[in-house]
Amino acid sequence: MLKLSKLTDYATVILSHMAKDYLGMYASQEVSERTGIAQPTVSKILKILVKAKILTSVRGAKGGYLLASAPENITVAMVINALEGPIALTECSLSHKNCDHVRDCDIQGNWGVINQKILTMLESVTLADMLEPIKPANEIRISASSFFR
């Protein structure tokens, strides 16, 4: 169903929460309470986000997590990348090695283009954007006829 994992979804919820006061420090405990996501799961996600350098952590009592940069500089693509690895719609967008038993394939490159467009789109959305209330007029700038040109 072309979907993100639940953990990625949670991660955006968690980060949005933290972005509201983006200089503050948040203990996993507290994040769990505020978001309603179970504590062990929150903890797991926060650890992953630290490893991806999206968050920084402070250990010990009164410790917690903070955003490693301003919400404007954290993109949705970064978050997806942290939790799910590189964004690649098809195996071949990432490496052609895995597709060896598919002969007669004329389309790998085009998948790559689609993939790149989605990536660019996701890179253009930041945590700050996610917090904004939705504006109804969202004009799409891609016209069908110009897609591959």
Place this chain on the structure above:
Amino acid sequence: MLKLSKLTDYATVILSHMAKDYLGMYASQEVSERTGIAQPTVSKILKILVKAKILTSVRGAKGGYLLASAPENITVAMVINALEGPIALTECSLSHKNCDHVRDCDIQGNWGVINQKILTMLESVTLADMLEPIKPANEIRISASSFFR
């Protein structure tokens, strides 16, 4: 890893093959030989594509499958939809029911916007486009600053 299933990938390969002579009829046997995808798997995919009305089938000896419409009218979104169901990055893009234990969530709507953009993009790419050799200059028309405005 935000990826399409292998079957979807195969489906595009199969359809691209069939689109080369898009009035011709193809037996699953033959498609299997040409693409190198195992026959039972090809067969499974073709059945699904018929149910989605992307292909039509002719039963009996000398039967086979044909494109139900011209390659220009078959979009990548249709194919993904046939094999994986509705395109929805997060549960909430599809229905908010499943997310009830996430309190304090300000972002569902924005996911919906992102989702819609990806959908529009995938709807703008047709089978005919997939067959074209790639053009190097692919200007992306979405600017970061205007994403949510």
Place this chain on the structure above:
DNA sequence: ATTAAATAGTACTAAACTAGTCCACAATAA
């Protein structure tokens, strides 16, 4: 009529992935 070639539908299995939990360990504040 009979046979062969082809799709339709469904069910099944094995493998891979995901979500969610848990625990022993390390760091720090009080």
Place this chain on the structure above:
DNA sequence: TTATTGTGGACTAGTTTAGTACTATTTAAT
């Protein structure tokens, strides 16, 4: 020293996916 908090890794149960198999149905050719 003790309580609090993050770190790292392991583990289990559940779900999803890929791939296969089998039976029934349809049609062309003979």
